[in-house]
Amino acid sequence: MSKKLRPLPKAPTGIDGLDRITLGGLPRGRPTLICGSAGCGKTLFGIEFLVRGALQFNEPGVCITFEESARDLALNVASLGFDLEQLQKSKKLVIDHIYIDKSEIAETGEYDLEGLFIRLNAAIDSIKAKRVLLDTPEALFAGLSDTGVLRSELRRLFGWLKDKGVTAVITGERGEGTLTRHGLEEYVSDCVILLDHRVQNDAVTRRLRVLKYRGSTHGTSEYPFLIDEHGISVLPVTSLGLTHPASTARISSGIPDLDAMLEGHGYFRGSSVLVTGSAGTGKTSMGAHFVDAACGRGEKAILFSFEESPEQVIRNMRSIGMDLERWVKKGLLHIESARPTAFGLEMHLVRMHHLLKTHKPDVVVIDPISSLLPGGSEHDVQALVLRIVDFLKHSGATGFFTALNAEDDLQSTALSISSLVDAWILLRNIEVNGERNRLLYVLKSRGMAHSNQIREFLLTHRGVRLREVYLGPGGVLTGSARVAREADERRAEIQRQQEIQDRERAITASLRAVEAKIAALQAEKVAHENELTSALGADHAQKAVALADIEALRKSRGMTIESTGRTQRPNGREGKS
Amino acid sequence: MKPAKQTKVKHSAKSKAPAIRYDLRLYVAGQTPRSLQALANLKRICEEHLAGNYRVEIIDLLKKPQLAAGDQILAIPTLVRTIPKPARKIIGDLSNTERVLVGLDVRPIPGNGTH
Numbered sequence: 001m002s003k004k005l006r007p008l009p010k011a012p013t014g015i016d017g018l019d020r021i022t023l024g025g026l027p028r029g030r031p032t033l034i035c036g037s038a039g040c041g042k043t044l045f046g047i048e049f050l051v052r053g054a055l056q057f058n059e060p061g062v063c064i065t066f067e068e069s070a071r072d073l074a075l076n077v078a079s080l081g082f083d084l085e086q087l088q089k090s091k092k093l094v095i096d097h098i099y100i101d102k103s104e105i106a107e108t109g110e111y112d113l114e115g116l117f118i119r120l121n122a123a124i125d126s127i128k129a130k131r132v133l134l135d136t137p138e139a140l141f142a143g144l145s146d147t148g149v150l151r152s153e154l155r156r157l158f159g160w161l162k163d164k165g166v167t168a169v170i171t172g173e174r175g176e177g178t179l180t181r182h183g184l185e186e187y188v189s190d191c192v193i194l195l196d197h198r199v200q201n202d203a204v205t206r207r208l209r210v211l212k213y214r215g216s217t218h219g220t221s222e223y224p225f226l227i228d229e230h231g232i233s234v235l236p237v238t239s240l241g242l243t244h245p246a247s248t249a250r251i252s253s254g255i256p257d258l259d260a261m262l263e264g265h266g267y268f269r270g271s272s273v274l275v276t277g278s279a280g281t282g283k284t285s286m287g288a289h290f291v292d293a294a295c296g297r298g299e300k301a302i303l304f305s306f307e308e309s310p311e312q313v314i315r316n317m318r319s320i321g322m323d324l325e326r327w328v329k330k331g332l333l334h335i336e337s338a339r340p341t342a343f344g345l346e347m348h349l350v351r352m353h354h355l356l357k358t359h360k361p362d363v364v365v366i367d368p369i370s371s372l373l374p375g376g377s378e379h380d381v382q383a384l385v386l387r388i389v390d391f392l393k394h395s396g397a398t399g400f401f402t403a404l405n406a407e408d409d410l411q412s413t414a415l416s417i418s419s420l421v422d423a424w425i426l427l428r429n430i431e432v433n434g435e436r437n438r439l440l441y442v443l444k445s446r447g448m449a450h451s452n453q454i455r456e457f458l459l460t461h462r463g464v465r466l467r468e469v470y471l472g473p474g475g476v477l478t479g480s481a482r483v484a485r486e487a488d489e490r491r492a493e494i495q496r497q498q499e500i501q502d503r504e505r506a507i508t509a510s511l512r513a514v515e516a517k518i519a520a521l522q523a524e525k526v527a528h529e530n531e532l533t534s535a536l537g538a539d540h541a542q543k544a545v546a547l548a549d550i551e552a553l554r555k556s557r558g559m560t561i562e563s564t565g566r567t568q569r570p571n572g573r574e575g576k577s
Numbered sequence: 578m579k580p581a582k583q584t585k586v587k588h589s590a591k592s593k594a595p596a597i598r599y600d601l602r603l604y605v606a607g608q609t610p611r612s613l614q615a616l617a618n619l620k621r622i623c624e625e626h627l628a629g630n631y632r633v634e635i636i637d638l639l640k641k642p643q644l645a646a647g648d649q650i651l652a653i654p655t656l657v658r659t660i661p662k663p664a665r666k667i668i669g670d671l672s673n674t675e676r677v678l679v680g681l682d683v684r685p686i687p688g689n690g691t692h
Contacts, residue, residue: 098651106680109615109669114606114653115638115645122642144652144668 008215011059011131011167014052015045017234021210021219026191031158031168033188035179036195041206041227042171043068044077045195046133048231049169051082054092059130059167062123063095064116066139070095080231094123100143107145113153117160124166132161132168138182147182158187179211190214196222205346208234224346233350235387246270251363251398254293255286257466258425261442261451267423268447272389272399274418277427281438282459283402284308286425287365288317288324289464290400295327299362302355303335306371310335321462334359340371345384348372352388356395363398369417370403385417422446427457430478437478440466456482599623599631599681600660606653607639611670615654618671625674626683658682 010024019025026032026049034042043065050061065073073095074084087093096119124132137154144150161168170188172180179185185192192211197204207222225234250265253273259266267273273290275283284307291301305313313335314324327333336355338348356364366388372381385401392399401421418424423445429436438457442450455466456478470477470485477485603619605612616635623631638645638653648657652668658681667680 096646099649100651104664105666105668106676107669108667108676108680109618109672110611111652111654111669112611113651115604115650115655116652118606118638118642118653119645119650122645140651 010216011053012057013049014056015048015232015234016230017223017225018208018232021208021223021234022191022213023216023218026167026169027213027215028167029162029165030190031161031170031188032191032193033170033172033180033185034193034195035172035174035185037174037197040195040197041225041232042173042195043073043135044080044227045193045232046135046169046171047073047077047082047084048080050093050131050133051077051084051087052231053131053167054087060092060127061094061131061133062120062127062129062166063093063133063135064120064123065095065097065133065135066099066137067135069097080227080229082231091127094127094129096120096123100140102143102145105143110149111146112149113140113157116153117157120157121164124164130166132166134168134170136171136173138172138180138184141182154184155187195225224349226346226350228347228350230354233353235346235349235353245396247396252293253286254289254291255464255466257455258286258440258464261453261455261466262423262445263448263450267398267445269398270393270396271422271446272392272401272420273423273425274401274403274421275425275427276403276405276418278405278429281427281429282457282464283404283427284313284367285317285320285459285464286427287367287400287402288313288320288322291333291363291365292317292322292324292327294363295324295330295332299332300359301327301333301363301365302359302361303333304352304364304366305335305337306340306366306368309337313337319461320459320464334361345372345380349384349387353391356391356397360395361397363400364392365400366402368402368404370405382417382420386420389420418444423450432478433481435479439469439478598660599627599658599683600634601631601681602634602636602648602657602659604636604638604645604648604650604653604655604657607637612654614672615656615670618674618677619656622671622674622677626678656680 009028010022010026011028012019012025013022034045036042047063050063053059053061063073068076070084077084084093084095088095098116098119120132123129137157140150140154141147158168158170170184172182172184175181175183179192179194189212191213194209194211195206196209197206199205206225206227208225209222210218210220223234225232247269249269250267251269252259252266253262275286277283284305287303291303294301303313308316310328314328317324324333324335328335334355336351338351340348343351352366369381369385372384389399399421401417403417424443426441426443428439430439431437438459439454440457441454442452444450454469456469458465458467467482470482601619601623603616605615619633623633636644638650644650648655648659648664648666650657654668654670656667656671656677658665658667661682665680665682667677671677
């Protein structure tokens with residue numbers, strides 16, 4: 001009763017990635033043309049469509065092969081894990097090999113291809129097939145000379161397949177200037193998928209493009225695809241809508257000093273971190289720290305190394321006091337090493353995809369992502385990184401990528417991918433005073449107040465340490481210059497201490513001198529007082545003597561002592577009381 | 578005289594009729610005008626050129642579709658010469674007698690005239 005318009009029904013192919021591009025699969029009940037040059041994987045595509053239909057979606061299939069015999073076909077796809085014979089036994093698959101040997105056929109008069117229809121119909125009815133592969137009806141053009149009949153019969157065939165309600169895949173070899181050599185695209189126009197393989201820098205890149213999909217939207221880009229032991233994998237950009245969740249949890253970088261620069265907590269979990277720097281700046285060591293810290297928390301990690309073998313990574317990290325081997329033994333860490341030139345870019349991508357799916361890591365380090373550059377254009381690598389970043393974000397894993405760049409052009413290679421990542425840490429060498437030293441700074445870190453400071457980056461036997469740098473008149477000071485500066489500071493401090501002591505001593509000395517002076521003055525004062533006392537005493541004595549003398553004189557003259565007293569004081573008033 | 582002279586494989590151009598026994602199968606799909614036409618043509622050619630020396634089996638694939646795969650039948654109608662070996666196929670309504678005879682590797686009998 002829903003009033004919603006029913007979208008075009010689709011038959012999922014089961015091919016990894018393709019169903020995402022086509023938003024559900026091939027048009028159900030309609031024919032789809034798969035075209036491409038020789039060796040691009042058309043037949044395999046068709047077979048995988050049938051096999052997965054039979055195994056995953058319970059839709060039996062009929063394979064009409066015009067080129068290979070049923071036995072050859074079974075042998076050819078056995079390496080991909082498809083057991084066609086078993087499928088035939090269990091009535092999930094019918095293979096009919098139709099061939100025409102022109103040398104044993106004479107044509108006389110009118111004919112049609114009713115025999116083909118009858119055979120196809122019988123095969124479909126025998127197992128109630130829902131899927132059909134015709135690989136490739138163009139071979140008929142080599143066997144029959146009346147192309148007029150052939151064309152009209154093919155047109156009838158595709159119409160008939162539609163009426164029959166089977167989902168059909170028809171393959172066609174690419175012709176000059178046309179999609180197929182004999183113009184099958186004229187008859188099959190509901191859905192056309194183009195397969196392509198190109199040699200680029202000595203590596204083959206397979207690509208798939210949905211050229212046309214009547215009645216449905218679809219991804220229009222060229223998508224790399226891969227044929228490996230799991231069959232075909234198509235690699236779309238996993239999230240077109242940027243809808244991945246964002247965690248607020250933090251995850252340590254494994255370097256406490258760096259964590260301190262990132263609000264003290266490290267990166268966001270599930271974010272992507274890019275570390276760029278020139279050769280020998282310690283990018284790998286930073287990656288190893290990150291992995292080591294993750295494994296130390298009991299999380300799973302994958303380290304993709306494009307430059308070193310697993311053993312080499314382990315040995316080298318031991319030199320900075322890190323034992324990665326124990327994590328490998330515990331099964332927490334997987335080190336995957338591959339030469340960047342070993343395969344094309346998309347093969348790397350698929351291998352990563354497979355590993356990420358099977359290992360389900362919390363932390364992924366790719367070291368260095370820039371070595372993939374020779375395998376494709378910068379655009380390709382950017383697309384690859386975007387796909388990885390997207391995939392990691394969706395799976396909630398934290399990605400850590402390193403990238404090498406030229407000493408004089410620190411941000412060039414990073415530019416193309418730096419906008420894709422959440423945090424970007426830059427390492428650089430500086431050469432002063434006859435030595436090279438490493439510097440680290442956080443160029444960006446989305447969503448946190450990161451430090452704006454440049455730190456000196458030290459690789460010690462106990463791992464990476466960050467030190468504050470000194471800003472001198474000639475720029476930052478690192479290495480020996482920093483050590484010298486530290487020594488200078490120490491000397492200056494000692495000198496300062498000494499000066500303080502000296503001044504203390506001097507002040508104390510002068511204090512003492514003053515005190516001594518005070519003591520001397522005291523003594524002088526006492527002396528003066530004594531003098532005064534003695535002077536008064538003498539005066540008194542003299543006075544007494546003088547009085548006695550006057551008394552004696554008065555006595556001798558017969559006068560009283562009082563009148564004499566009055567004459568002694570000129571005011572005279574006091575003398576009365 | 579069918580079975581008697583079967584061993585006589587080689588024959589001269591002057592012999593009246595080839596002594597080889599012909600086993601033919603005509604594949605049709607229902608009673609379509611084209612099938613009927615082919616059948617009529619075949620009968621005429623056989624009578625004229627292989628008189629008494631042939632056997633024709635008519636297979637209607639609408640009734641027995643499973644038989645189509647064995648002889649790799651694709652086009653309808655198809656005439657298959659199963660004997661003598663190797664097998665030969667002629668597709669079409671057999672309207673061109675000359676081509677049918679060439680296809681069946683039957684030499685035309687001189688004087689009889691083929692049109």
